[in-house]
Amino acid sequence: LNQKMEYLRSVESEKKAYSSMSLYDEGGVKLGDTRGLKVGLNESEKPFFKEAIEGNIYVDPRPIYSESLGVAVLHFSGPLRDGNGTIKGVVVTRFAMTRINDLFADAGENNDIEDHIAIDLVDRDGLILFSNHNKAAVLKDRLSGLEIFKEVSASQEGKETLVSTYEGNEALFIGVREQGFLDYKGYGWILIAHVDTDVAFAS
Numbered sequence: 001l002n003q004k005m006e007y008l009r010s011v012e013s014e015k016k017a018y019s020s021m022s023l024y025d026e027g028g029v030k031l032g033d034t035r036g037l038k039v040g041l042n043e044s045e046k047p048f049f050k051e052a053i054e055g056n057i058y059v060d061p062r063p064i065y066s067e068s069l070g071v072a073v074l075h076f077s078g079p080l081r082d083g084n085g086t087i088k089g090v091v092v093t094r095f096a097m098t099r100i101n102d103l104f105a106d107a108g109e110n111n112d113i114e115d116h117i118a119i120d121l122v123d124r125d126g127l128i129l130f131s132n133h134n135k136a137a138v139l140k141d142r143l144s145g146l147e148i149f150k151e152v153s154a155s156q157e158g159k160e161t162l163v164s165t166y167e168g169n170e171a172l173f174i175g176v177r178e179q180g181f182l183d184y185k186g187y188g189w190i191l192i193a194h195v196d197t198d199v200a201f202a203s
Contacts, residue, residue, distance in 0.1 A: 005032045008091075017099060019069050023080065024049055024090040031089070037068045048075040052090040055079050061187045062123050063097045063139065072097045072139065097138075100130045116199045122149065124188035143192065148173040152190050163197060172200040 001023070008021040012034050022033040028044025043049050051058035056079075063072035073094040080089040100121065121130040126144025128137045143149050151160040158177035163170060173194045180186030 001032055005034065008032075009034045017095060018093045019066075019071070019073060019096040019099075020094050022092045022094075024092065026053065026087070026089055028053070028090075046075075048077040048092055049090050052077040052079050052092070053087060055087060057184055059184055059187070062127065063129060066094060069094065069096065097130060101132070117193055117195045120192045122190050122192065124153070124190070129189065146173075146192070148175040148192055148194070149190060151175065152177050152192075153188075166194060170197045171195060172197050 004023060008023070012018050012021055018034075020033055020035040020037055022037075023031045024043065025031055028042050028046075028049045030039050030041045030043060033039055048058050048060070058075070058077045060074045063074055065071070066073045073096050075092055075094055077090055077092040079087045080091050082088050118133040119131070120128055120134075120143060122128055122143050126142035126146075126149055127139065128134070128141050128143060129139070131138055134141075147164050148160060148162060151162060152158060152175035155177070158179065160173075160175050162173050164173055165171070166173075171194045173192065175190055175192045178186045178189045178191075
């Protein structure tokens with residue numbers, strides 16, 4: 001266990017994406033945590049454990065508030081197997097939604113119009129999971145009424161661009177639906193970005 005926890009701490013330190021990583025036994029008892037959070041707690045009824053112990057890769061369909069971390073997180077989990085491939089437990093990582101701010105900041109470096117672009121990440125029902133311009137709306141408001149949301153939701157390709165009115169101004173909208181990655185099939189989240197056309201089309 002000590003070797004495995006040391007490995008998880010090194011991954012957490014290197015990637016800087018996770019708020020904590022934990023190992024659970026076959027019964028759902030937390031054996032270890034990189035931050036020492038709630039070791040010994042039985043979480044066998046949690047979706048992240050139930051799915052992973054069956055051999056599946058699990059990701060929360062939407063963020064869940066973590067009392068121990070004090071932020072909304074996404075749980076990523078998968079089965080922990082021995083050398084013969086037998087499932088012996090579950091490994092769980094927690095991704096803090098606040099980390100998305102850093103990801104967008106990194107992606108926007110050296111972008112002259114970065115400060116003018118409004119970005120919203122919504123689930124398949126339009127619930128706002130992240131917003132760089134309306135943080136009070138996160139996990140409360142929905143953008144399902146936006147034309148770009150409807151277009152992307154119905155699109156075969158999962159991406160659309162259109163010009164529409166937003167809060168009295170003409171804006172360029174871009175929407176992209178997630179496609180999943182490797183074993184993770186995705187939940188149909190949609191990334192919506194918009195910028196006023198006078199900024200987008202300025203020389």
